[in-house]
């Protein structure tokens with residue numbers, strides 16, 4: 065008996081060490097899943113419940129898990145295992161992956177790597193699914209969900225470092241719900257195992273690399289689609305003055321997909337908006353010069369006739385692709401001619417992709433957009449072992 069207890073203790077130490085760099089990602093929460101099928105795809109799995117080991121399963125078997133009377137029922141084709149409060153399905157081979165298909169509501173098959181934890185949702189009558197996953201496997205999934213499969217490999221490495229840094233900086237975002245990050249854009253989009261092997265390799269080749277500021281704190285690694293030639297200062301967009309998120313001139317993105325845009329708005333609507341929302345002096349609007357505006361560099365305010373309107377506010381109110389645009393007139397229309405797509409703070413993705421295509425390294429690109437930051441090995445931060 066004593067031996068068994070000692071063995072269990074050693075085993076729990078081993079599990080804690082082996083799982084040290086794992087993240088808990090809340091998946092499919094919005095779907096309010098009440099029943100799903102679990103298929104091992106690669107490796108081998110052991111199903112544990114609150115009372116211990118239940119069953120071993122490999123890729124020839126499937127199990128169905130359902131919410132029933134505030135418990136989780138587990139069934140295979142041949143066997144009804146009963147109902148439980150908590151289930152942990154742990155991969156025990158070197159590489160483990162599984163497929164998951166929700167029955168209620170009916171969903172498509174999604175592939176995930178590593179482990180799956182299931183419990184009753186603390187506030188609602190459905191199952192809470194948590195993908196307990198190696199951080200690099202998660203990062204690879206996020207990179208594919210965020211940027212697709214087309215960019216060059218060097219860009220995937222850069223995006224992997226950014227997504228890893230973001231994940232660790234925000235590791236407590238869903239702490240109250242019992243997991244680290246969700247699978248939506250609220251945290252980072254994550255749709256399970258990536259299809260691209262190159263993306264997987266990019267995450268592995270940059271394993272443990274994160275970005276820190278001069279005080280060795282993980283940076284706020286923001287990114288967006290295209291800056292239109294100049295990125296924005298964080299203080300002008302979000303009122304947070306981070307020294308590494310400051311405006312840089314960028315010629316790399318100028319001929320990419322999202323470098324320019326335009327929008328036609330009826331002149332009357334634009335004038336009405338300026339008067340009612342910003343007290344723009346009516347008498348000045350008869351002259352076209354008071355409507356037209358040219359932003360030579362990225363500016364913070366639309367400033368005319370003692371009225372000051374943040375371009376960020378105009379962007380939000382008119383649902384514009386960016387806050388960098390000129391205003392001209394075409395008869396009864398106002399034409400907004402803009403540059404770039406997105407908030408403009410941090411890394412310009414289309415510029416960075418172009419840099420990667422013409423041979424810049426991920427380190428060069430990173431230092432171009434985030435000035436004065438450092439790349440560091442996560443292990444030297446001792447991240448997982450301290451309360452950061």
Ligand SMILES: [Zn+2]
Pocket residue numbers: 237238245246247248249250251252
């Ligand atoms: Zn979230």
Ligand SMILES: [Zn+2]
Pocket residue numbers: 290291292293294314315316317318412414415
């Ligand atoms: Zn750019």
